Amino acid sequence: MSRYAYPAWQGRPSLVVRTAKIIALAVIVALVIFPLWAVVSTSLADPQQVIDNGGWVIWPSQWDAGAYREILDGGIVTRALLVSAGITAVGTTLSLTCTIGLAYALSRPRLYGGKPLLLLVLFTFLFPPGMVPLFLVVNGVGLFDQYAALVLPFLINVFNLVVMRGFFQSIPEELLEAARLDGAGEFAMLRRIVLPLSKAVIAVVGLFYAVAYWNRFFEAIIYFNDQTKWPIGTVLRQYVTGGAALAEGGEGTVSSPQSIQMAVVVLATLPIVCVYPFLQRYFVKGVLTGALKS
Amino acid sequence: MVTVTPAPASADRKPDEPAAAPARPGRRQRIRAGRALYLLLLPGVLYFLVFHYGALFGNVLAFQDYVPFLGLRDSAWVGFTHFERMFGDPLFWSAVGNTVLIALLQLIFFFPAPLALALLLHSIVGDTIRRFVQSVVYLPHFLSWVIVVALFQHMLGGAGVVNGWLADLGVGGIQVIGDPDLYKPLVVAQVIWKECGWATIIFLAALANVDEQMYEAAAIDGASWWRRLWHVTLPAIRPVIILLLVLRLGEFLSIGFEQFFLQRQSVGAEAGEVLDTFVYYTGFAAGDFGYAAAVGLFKGVIGVALIYAANRVAHRFGEQGIYKS
Numbered sequence: 276m277s278r279y280a281y282p283a284w285q286g287r288p289s290l291v292v293r294t295a296k297i298i299a300l301a302v303i304v305a306l307v308i309f310p311l312w313a314v315v316s317t318s319l320a321d322p323q324q325v326i327d328n329g330g331w332v333i334w335p336s337q338w339d340a341g342a343y344r345e346i347l348d349g350g351i352v353t354r355a356l357l358v359s360a361g362i363t364a365v366g367t368t369l370s371l372t373c374t375i376g377l378a379y380a381l382s383r384p385r386l387y388g389g390k391p392l393l394l395l396v397l398f399t400f401l402f403p404p405g406m407v408p409l410f411l412v413v414n415g416v417g418l419f420d421q422y423a424a425l426v427l428p429f430l431i432n433v434f435n436l437v438v439m440r441g442f443f444q445s446i447p448e449e450l451l452e453a454a455r456l457d458g459a460g461e462f463a464m465l466r467r468i469v470l471p472l473s474k475a476v477i478a479v480v481g482l483f484y485a486v487a488y489w490n491r492f493f494e495a496i497i498y499f500n501d502q503t504k505w506p507i508g509t510v511l512r513q514y515v516t517g518g519a520a521l522a523e524g525g526e527g528t529v530s531s532p533q534s535i536q537m538a539v540v541v542l543a544t545l546p547i548v549c550v551y552p553f554l555q556r557y558f559v560k561g562v563l564t565g566a567l568k569s
Numbered sequence: 570m571v572t573v574t575p576a577p578a579s580a581d582r583k584p585d586e587p588a589a590a591p592a593r594p595g596r597r598q599r600i601r602a603g604r605a606l607y608l609l610l611l612p613g614v615l616y617f618l619v620f621h622y623g624a625l626f627g628n629v630l631a632f633q634d635y636v637p638f639l640g641l642r643d644s645a646w647v648g649f650t651h652f653e654r655m656f657g658d659p660l661f662w663s664a665v666g667n668t669v670l671i672a673l674l675q676l677i678f679f680f681p682a683p684l685a686l687a688l689l690l691h692s693i694v695g696d697t698i699r700r701f702v703q704s705v706v707y708l709p710h711f712l713s714w715v716i717v718v719a720l721f722q723h724m725l726g727g728a729g730v731v732n733g734w735l736a737d738l739g740v741g742g743i744q745v746i747g748d749p750d751l752y753k754p755l756v757v758a759q760v761i762w763k764e765c766g767w768a769t770i771i772f773l774a775a776l777a778n779v780d781e782q783m784y785e786a787a788a789i790d791g792a793s794w795w796r797r798l799w800h801v802t803l804p805a806i807r808p809v810i811i812l813l814l815v816l817r818l819g820e821f822l823s824i825g826f827e828q829f830f831l832q833r834q835s836v837g838a839e840a841g842e843v844l845d846t847f848v849y850y851t852g853f854a855a856g857d858f859g860y861a862a863a864v865g866l867f868k869g870v871i872g873v874a875l876i877y878a879a880n881r882v883a884h885r886f887g888e889q890g891i892y893k894s
Contacts, residue, residue: 288794296692296693299689300689300698300702303705303706307706307708307709307762308705310720310721310723310724313723313724313730314719314720314723328733329728329736330728330729331728331729331730331733372612373612373613373616374613376610376612376613377609377612377614379606379609380606380607380609381610383603383606385599385603386603387596387599387600387603388600392610392614395614395617396613396614396617399617399622401872401873401876402625402869402872402873403869404620404624404627404628405624405628405848405862405866405869406845406852406861406865407630407852407853407861408624408626408628408630408865409620409624409627410853411641411858412619412623412624415623416619427616427620428620430613430620431616436613460605461605461609462609465609486711489713490713490714492827493826493827493830508713511716511719512715515715515719515722515831536719537723540716540719540720540723543713543716544716551708551711552704
């Protein structure tokens with residue numbers, strides 16, 4: 276046991292308290308990790324073992340990537356992954372560009388009309404557009420069955436905008452003033468001074484956007500007639516409700532469909548788990564700057 | 570539009586001030602100076618105008634007998650018919666009841682959970698352990714509801730892990746997924762699993778700002794751990810607790826859509842319908858767009874009223890409340 280620096284007034288807690296805390300934390304961590312682990316091992320287990328065990332496996336007796344090979348073989352899941360990746364990449368880029376532009380302009384104190392514009396934007400946070408009117412607008416601008424229907428209606432998130440504007444406002448005005456004296460225009464200042472200083476907040480907001488785009492599934496149901504355009508979330512939902520139907524039946528007819536289903540869950544989760552460690556150190560700071568402002 | 574344009578103020582002031590830097594540039598100058606900025610904000614403002622204000626205007630279909638072929642312009646106006654129908658619709662009231670009940674359960678069980686977890690994490694002195702636990706509990710926030718629902722089904726479903734264990738132990742299985750009676754506890758448990766860790770962030774930040782000297786003084790006075798928690802920690806983070814509580818009240822009807830949309834079918838409408846899914850099923854599944862829009866508009870108006878009221882309450886408690894106002 277290593278010795279941690281307890282404050283002098285506190286004293287080391289008793290053994291009972293420490294043990295209780297360790298157990299509590301271990302249980303909490305297990306509650307998060309274990310379901311994820313159960314999914315991964317079921318997806319990678321030998322199909323026969325999954326069948327024998329009634330649809331789940333905690334520790335595969337034999338590892339088998341067959342389920343992945345099957346769904347990555349150019350079928351609907353493969354296409355859905357590509358669709359999601361594309362929407363995430365394009366959407367995040369567009370969202371960041373527009374959010375940075377709007378946040379920067381609204382962070383300049385001298386912008387004429389800045390205040391009313393800011394209020395215009397913030398009001399949308401109080402009164403979100405209803406599901407049905409938004410559907411009419413999206414159709415009205417000709418986005419039905421277009422990938423853009425998963426991007427354009429969500430281009431800017433007010434919370435992300437407020438976070439970013441708050442960060443831009445905290446950049447010292449003198450820095451920009453100096454650049455202005457050197458003859459830099461707004462674009463040059465944005466590119467050479469503001470953006471390099473804002474890497475952390477751009478990373479956080481970019482992550483939030485990317486996760487939102489990657490996780491989007493519902494809109495494809497109402498906007499897409501063409502199921503081949505479905506992103507991974509929508510396809511996964513199909514598997515999930517399929518699983519629900521099987522569970523309702525109560526009979527143990529579930530077999531390797533479980534491996535397939537869990538493999539889709541893993542593939543839908545993987546990108547998030549992969550970028551998570553890299554961006555994690557930024558987002559607490561990012562969220563707090565935003566939370567304090569709003 | 571502007572017919573009366575006074576002579577530029579700088580003309581009068583010229584003698585007093587250096588000509589190069591007028592104290593307050595006129596409107597035209599300011600607009601000219603901001604050209605690049607207007608270009609930068611244009612896409613964003615267009616987005617809000619089209620997809621937010623356009624949709625806000627589209628709410629007029631709540632007062633129409635909307636026919637897709639005719640569009641908003643030519644559909645017949647029906648006044649408040651949809652709203653009258655809404656108040657007499659038992660399915661609507663059932664959705665309201667479910668929404669309010671789930672929101673209440675969330676308030677009782679979900680709201681205190683992050684506070685408890687934050688207190689636990691804060692009391693861990695070891696930096697490595699705390700960071701590790703934090704990174705683990707933040708993770709579910711980034712998973713989509715589809716994944717969370719799939720995980721819960723894999724764990725608790727009829728052919729899931731927990732039922733498998735129970736069978737191994739010789740105990741009969743429990744049917745959690747798909748049981749209307751257990752639906753509400755289930756969805757609250759899912760919210761706790763997904764968002765509890767993330768919600769600790771603000772509490773942890775507040776706890777980190779509590780003055781160390783207060784603890785010292787309390788400890789010297791002989792206060793036990795519990796007394797320090799009760800008399801120092803909780804009062805110190807009271808503003809944050811109240812603020813979050815008030816915000817939560819302001820969003821009372823917005824308990825989320827995707828989670829319920831994904832699971833409503835497994836328990837049926839009577840137990841699983843909330844306001845947002847009601848809008849979806851009447852509008853998109855049944856094609857009753859005008860009525861669905863009316864319900865959506867009703868929810869939006871109540872939502873704004875709740876936020877306004879919550880903000881007033883926050884002010885009464887002497888807190889800053891929500892942004893602006």
